[in-house]
Amino acid sequence: MPPVANTIVSILFDGLAWAMFLFIMSVGLSVTMGLMGVVNLAHGAFAMAGGYLVITATAKWGVPFLPSLLITFVAVGLVSVLLERSLYSQLYGASELDQVLLTIGLTFMVIAIYTYFYGPQPQSIRVPSYLLGELHLGDRSFPTYRVFLIVVGAALVAVLWYGFEGTKIGAMIRAAVDNRRMAQSVGINVDRLFTMTFAVGSGLAALGGGLASQLLGLTPSFAVIYLVFFLLVVAVGGSGSVWGTLAGALVLGISDTAGKYLFADAGSFVIYAVAVLILLVRPAGLYGRE
Amino acid sequence: MTAPALEIEKLQRSFGALTVANNISFALPRGGRYALIGPNGAGKTTLVNLITGRLRASAGKVLLEGDDLTALSQAARTRRGIARTFQVNQLFRGLTVLENVYLAIGERTNACNRLWRSAGKETAVLDEALDHLESLALVDDADKPVRELPYGRQRLVEIAIALAQRPKLLLLDEPAAGVPSSESHLILDVISRLDPDITVLIIEHDMDLVFRFASRIIVLVAGEVLTEGSPDEISADERVRSVYLGERREDRHG
Amino acid sequence: MDASRPLAPAVGGDEVAAARSRALAFLVRRDRYRLAEGLPWIAAIAAFFIFPNQMILGGQTLIMILFALSLDLILGYAGIVTLGHAAYFGLGAYAAALLITDLHWSEPFSGLACAAVVAAIGGFFSGLILLRYRGLALLVLTLSTTIMLQQFGNLFRDFTGGYDGIPGITIAPLFGRFHYDLYGHTYYLYCLGVLFVASFVVRRIVYSPFGQALVGIRENDARMHALGSPVHWRLVVAYTISAAVAGVAGALFAQTNTLVTLGVFDFDQSAAVLMMLILGGAGWLYGGFVGATLYMVLQNELAKLSPEFWQFGIGALLIAVVLANRHRLFGRFARRVRALGFGAKP
Numbered sequence: 061m062p063p064v065a066n067t068i069v070s071i072l073f074d075g076l077a078w079a080m081f082l083f084i085m086s087v088g089l090s091v092t093m094g095l096m097g098v099v100n101l102a103h104g105a106f107a108m109a110g111g112y113l114v115i116t117a118t119a120k121w122g123v124p125f126l127p128s129l130l131i132t133f134v135a136v137g138l139v140s141v142l143l144e145r146s147l148y149s150q151l152y153g154a155s156e157l158d159q160v161l162l163t164i165g166l167t168f169m170v171i172a173i174y175t176y177f178y179g180p181q182p183q184s185i186r187v188p189s190y191l192l193g194e195l196h197l198g199d200r201s202f203p204t205y206r207v208f209l210i211v212v213g214a215a216l217v218a219v220l221w222y223g224f225e226g227t228k229i230g231a232m233i234r235a236a237v238d239n240r241r242m243a244q245s246v247g248i249n250v251d252r253l254f255t256m257t258f259a260v261g262s263g264l265a266a267l268g269g270g271l272a273s274q275l276l277g278l279t280p281s282f283a284v285i286y287l288v289f290f291l292l293v294v295a296v297g298g299s300g301s302v303w304g305t306l307a308g309a310l311v312l313g314i315s316d317t318a319g320k321y322l323f324a325d326a327g328s329f330v331i332y333a334v335a336v337l338i339l340l341v342r343p344a345g346l347y348g349r350e
Numbered sequence: 351m352t353a354p355a356l357e358i359e360k361l362q363r364s365f366g367a368l369t370v371a372n373n374i375s376f377a378l379p380r381g382g383r384y385a386l387i388g389p390n391g392a393g394k395t396t397l398v399n400l401i402t403g404r405l406r407a408s409a410g411k412v413l414l415e416g417d418d419l420t421a422l423s424q425a426a427r428t429r430r431g432i433a434r435t436f437q438v439n440q441l442f443r444g445l446t447v448l449e450n451v452y453l454a455i456g457e458r459t460n461a462c463n464r465l466w467r468s469a470g471k472e473t474a475v476l477d478e479a480l481d482h483l484e485s486l487a488l489v490d491d492a493d494k495p496v497r498e499l500p501y502g503r504q505r506l507v508e509i510a511i512a513l514a515q516r517p518k519l520l521l522l523d524e525p526a527a528g529v530p531s532s533e534s535h536l537i538l539d540v541i542s543r544l545d546p547d548i549t550v551l552i553i554e555h556d557m558d559l560v561f562r563f564a565s566r567i568i569v570l571v572a573g574e575v576l577t578e579g580s581p582d583e584i585s586a587d588e589r590v591r592s593v594y595l596g597e598r599r600e601d602r603h604g
Numbered sequence: 605m606d607a608s609r610p611l612a613p614a615v616g617g618d619e620v621a622a623a624r625s626r627a628l629a630f631l632v633r634r635d636r637y638r639l640a641e642g643l644p645w646i647a648a649i650a651a652f653f654i655f656p657n658q659m660i661l662g663g664q665t666l667i668m669i670l671f672a673l674s675l676d677l678i679l680g681y682a683g684i685v686t687l688g689h690a691a692y693f694g695l696g697a698y699a700a701a702l703l704i705t706d707l708h709w710s711e712p713f714s715g716l717a718c719a720a721v722v723a724a725i726g727g728f729f730s731g732l733i734l735l736r737y738r739g740l741a742l743l744v745l746t747l748s749t750t751i752m753l754q755q756f757g758n759l760f761r762d763f764t765g766g767y768d769g770i771p772g773i774t775i776a777p778l779f780g781r782f783h784y785d786l787y788g789h790t791y792y793l794y795c796l797g798v799l800f801v802a803s804f805v806v807r808r809i810v811y812s813p814f815g816q817a818l819v820g821i822r823e824n825d826a827r828m829h830a831l832g833s834p835v836h837w838r839l840v841v842a843y844t845i846s847a848a849v850a851g852v853a854g855a856l857f858a859q860t861n862t863l864v865t866l867g868v869f870d871f872d873q874s875a876a877v878l879m880m881l882i883l884g885g886a887g888w889l890y891g892g893f894v895g896a897t898l899y900m901v902l903q904n905e906l907a908k909l910s911p912e913f914w915q916f917g918i919g920a921l922l923i924a925v926v927l928a929n930r931h932r933l934f935g936r937f938a939r940r941v942r943a944l945g946f947g948a949k950p
Binding site: 402404423424425426428429433434436440441442443444445446448449452453454456457458461462463464465466467468469470471472475476480483484489490492493511515 | 620623624626627628629630631632633634635808809811812813814815816817819820823824826827828829830831832833834835838841
C-alpha cells in the first residue's frame with residue numbers, strides 16, 4: 061500500500077477506535093443533559109469506578125473479562141440510581157453553575173476515595189488472550205483490541221438505534237428531550253424515565269471505563285483527565301442526541317488522531333481547534349437545536 | 351406631510367415552510383392610538399417582535415418616522431425610539447422598582463457608560479426615575495424588590511420602564527394580561543393618560559378596552575392583515591365577526 | 605410626561621419630598637463605606653503579626669483573592685460562566701516574567717501594569733468573539749481556548765520555557781527601598797497593597813451605573829436588549845477589566861513565586877478560582893476574600909494529612925455549599941449582607 065494511503069488507513073482505524081471510546085463514554089452524558097438539562101461532570105467518575113470494578117472482578121474474583129464488563133455496567137448503573145435519587149434530583153432546575161460545581165465536588169470525593177483504596181499508581185487489566193495481538197487484513201495488521209472496541213461501539217450504536225427509534229421507551233425519551241412539559245402532559249413519567257436513562261448512561265460510562273483501561277491505563281485521575289473530551293463531544297455533537305454524540309465523537313476522534321499522526325506532540329491542539337470552529341458556527345452542536 | 355410614526359412595508363417572516371408573518375403592510379400616523387387584534391396564534395406578538403427587532407424579518411421594511419430601521423438590532427431600534435412591554439413581564443425581579451426604572455433611563459441617557467461615578471450620584475437619572483414612579487403611584491414601592499409586588503403593580507413597573515425610555519412609538523403587548531380585575535383599572539388609567547405625542551399600538555383581546563382606546567384597529571389573522579379600520583368599521587365587519595365568533599364560543603365553554 | 609391626574613390622593617409638598625428621599629435612600633447610600641468593610645483589611649494585617657511564619661501562604665492567598673475578585677466581576681455581577689479564566693492569570697504571569705527575564709526590566713509595578721495590559725488585550729479579543737455565546741457552548745469554548753493557549757505556549761518553548769517554565773524571576777526592591785526576605789514578609793505587604801487598590805477600583809465599577817447595567821444583564825438579558833443596552837459591548841468591557849485584574853494577580857504570582865510554568869493555564873486553576881468564589885459567594889465583592897482564604901487554609905491543613913483528605917474535603921464542602929444555596933440556608937445571612945449594602949442583590 062502506498063505510504064499516504066497507509067497513513068490514511070491508520071488514521072481512520074485508530075481514529076475510529078478512539079471515536080468509539082468517546083461515543084460509549086459520552087452518549088450517556090449527552091442524553092442526560094438533553095433530557096433533564098443536568099450537566100453531570102461526575103460522569104468521568106462513573107467511568108473510573110467502572111474501570112476499577114472490572115479490574116477487581118477480573119483480578120480478585122476471577123470473573124472473565126467480558127462478563128466483568130456486563131457486571132460493571134449493571135452495578136455502576138444501580139449505584140447511580142441511588143445517587144440520582146439522593147443527590148442529582150436536587151439539581152433539577154438549578155443553574156448550570158450549581159450543577160457544574162456540585163458534580164465537580166462529587167468527582168473530587170470519588171477520586172479521593174478511590175485513591176485511598178487503590179492508590180494513585182496506574183492499573184491495567186488482564187485482558188483475555190484472544191483480544192490481544194493483531195488481526196491481519198491484506199498486508200496490514202490491526203491491533204485486535206482496537207477492532208474489538210470498534211465492534212463493541214458499532215454494536216452499541218445499533219442497540220441504541222433500535223432502542224431509540226424502534227421501542228416505545230425510546231420514543232418517550234425522544235419526546236421528553238424535545239419538550240419535557242408536553243411529554244409530561246401526555247402522561248409520560250419523565251422522572252422515572254430520567255432515572256432509567258441516567259442509570260443506562262452511567263452504566264455505559266462504566267463500561268467505557270472498563271474497556272478503555274487496557275488502552276489508556278487507569279488511575280483515579282481518569283475521572284477528570286478525559287472529562288474534557290466528553291464535554292467536547294457532547295457540546296460539538298449537540299446535547300440530547302445519540303446521533304449527535306456519534307457525529308461529535310467521529311469528528312473529534314478522527315481529527316484528534318489525524319492531528320497527532322501528522323503533527324506529533326503539537327497535534328494535540330487539533331481536537332480543540334476543531335471543537336472551537338464547530339461551536340463558533342453552530343453553538344448548539346451539529347445535531348443541536350435552537 | 352410628516353412621515354407616519356410607524357410604517358410597515360411587506361413585512362415577511364418564515365421559519366422554513368412555516369410563514370408567521372405574510373406580506374404585512376400598514377402605516378400609523380403620529381400621535382395616534384391604535385390596536386392590533388386577532389385570534390390566538392395570529393402572530394400579533396411575532397409582529398411586535400419583528401417591529402422591535404427581537405426577530406429578524408425575512409423580507410420587508412420597518413420605518414420609524416421615515417427612517418428605515420430594518421437592518422438595525424433590537425437595541426439600536428430601541429435607541430431610535432421604540433419601546434415595548436412584554437406579554438409576560440420582563441423585569442429585573444430581584445432588583446428594586448427604582449433600580450428597574452433607573453436602568454431604563456440610564457441606558458437611554460448613556461449614563462450606564464460611566465463606570466467610575468457612583469450610581470447614586472446620577473441625580474438627573476434619579477430625579478427622572480422618581481418622576482415616572484410618582485406619576486404611576488409607585489414611589490412608596492421604590493425600594494422594594496419587584497418580585498415582592500402584586501402582579502398588577504409589577505405590570506405597572508413594566509409600563510414605567512417603557513415610558514422611562516421616552517419613546518416615539520410605544521408597543522403594549524396585552525398590558526392587562528394576567529392582572530386581576532381588582533387591579534386592572536390601574537393599567538387602564540395609565541394607558542388613558544399617556545402623553546398624546548407618543549404613538550401607541552396596543553395588542554389586546556379585551557374588546558371594550560380596544561374600542562374605548564383605539565381610533566384605528568388592525569386585524570391580524572394567521573400572520574396576515576385581514577383588514578383595518580375605525581372601531582365602527584371593524585365591529586360591523588362580517589369577516590372579523592366570524593373570526594372571533596368561533597373563539598368566543600370556545601371562551602364560553604372554557 | 606402627563607402627570608396632571610395622579611393616581612394617588614394629593615399629598616403636601618413636604619410629604620412628597622420625604623417620600624422621594626426615602627425611595628432614594630437605598631441607592632444613594634449603597635456605596636458608602638461601611639465599618640464592616642474594614643474587616644478583611646484588619647484581618648489581613650492582623651495575620652501579618654499573628655502568623656509571621658505563614659506569610660508565604662498568606663501571600664499566595666492574597667493573590668488568589670485577587671484572582672477570585674476578577675472572576676466576581678464577570679461571574680458574580682454580569683452572570684457570565686466560563687471555565688477558562690486561568691488564561692488571563694497566565695498571560696499576566698508570563699508578561700511579568702518575560703519583562704524581567706527577557707527585557708531585563710525588574711521594577712515591580714511596571715511589571716503589574718504590563719501584565720494588566722497584555723491580559724486586557726487577551727480578554728478584549730477573546731471576549732469580543734466568545735461573549736456572543738452562553739451555556740455549554742461558552743463553557744467548552746473558554747475551556748478549549750485556554751488549553752490551546754497552554755499548548756501554544758509549549759510550542760514556543762524557546763520563548764516560554766515550556767512546561768519547565770521560566771525560573772529566576774526576581775523583582776527589584778519595592779520603591780527602590782524595600783527588599784524581599786525569605787519569609788515573604790515584604791511580598792505579603794506588596795500583595796496586600798495591590799489587592800487593596802484593585803478592590804477599590806472594582807468596588808467603584810460595581811457601584812457605578814455601568815455596574816448596575818451588568819447586574820441588569822445578569823438578571824434579565826432580554827429586557828436589557830429591549831432597553832437599548834449595548835449588551836455585548838458592556839460584557840466585553842467588563843470581561844476586559846476582569847482579565848486585566850486576573851493578569852495582575854498572575855503577575856504577582858510570577859513576581860513572588862520567582863518561577864512561572866505553563867501550569868498557570870491549567871484547568872485546575874480555572875476550576876479552583878471558580879470554587880473559591882462560590883465558596884465565599886459570588887456577587888457581593890467579598891466572596892473571594894472568604895472563599896479563597898477558606899480554600900487555601902483548608903488546602904494547607906488537610907493536604908498535610910494527605911492529598912486525598914483535601915480532595916475529599918473540598919469536594920464535600922462544594923456539595924454542601926451548593927445544596928445549602930439551593931435550600932436557601934444562607935438566605936438570612938445573604939439578606940443581612942445585602943441590607944448592609946454590599947453589592948447588588950443576587
